[in-house]
Amino acid sequence: MPPYQHHVFFCTNERAADDPKGSCVHKGSIALHLHAKDRCFQRGLKGSVRVNKAGCLDTCAQGPAVVVYGEKDPPGGVWYTVNTTVDVDDIIQSHLVEGNVVERLKMKQNP
Numbered sequence: 001m002p003p004y005q006h007h008v009f010f011c012t013n014e015r016a017a018d019d020p021k022g023s024c025v026h027k028g029s030i031a032l033h034l035h036a037k038d039r040c041f042q043r044g045l046k047g048s049v050r051v052n053k054a055g056c057l058d059t060c061a062q063g064p065a066v067v068v069y070g071e072k073d074p075p076g077g078v079w080y081t082v083n084t085t086v087d088v089d090d091i092i093q094s095h096l097v098e099g100n101v102v103e104r105l106k107m108k109q110n111p
């Protein structure tokens, strides 16, 4: 049995500001990651949900990139574009607590 029901990765890769590929850090991913960690802790999800930083997830144009893996999720995980703390809260409530993918935040093209 895996140690967590869900494992969540936030891309916190940073490139130079003038790099045409852009990067999730320049779209706010550090603050979004911290918000997710804080909110999961506040909601008592520590132990069942793990929230980690990740390097580039190779979906830069669709970032800030987040991927969720879980026992009941597809083997390749569920990939999200997360722009705001409201988006983070929706993923926590709908996906991590209730088990429902947040369709409005799914990436247009999964890797």
Ligand code: FES
Binding pocket: 011, 012, 013, 014, 022, 023, 024, 025, 055, 056, 057, 058, 059, 060, 061, 063, 064, 065
């Ligand atoms: S920099 Fe975030 S997916 Fe590439």
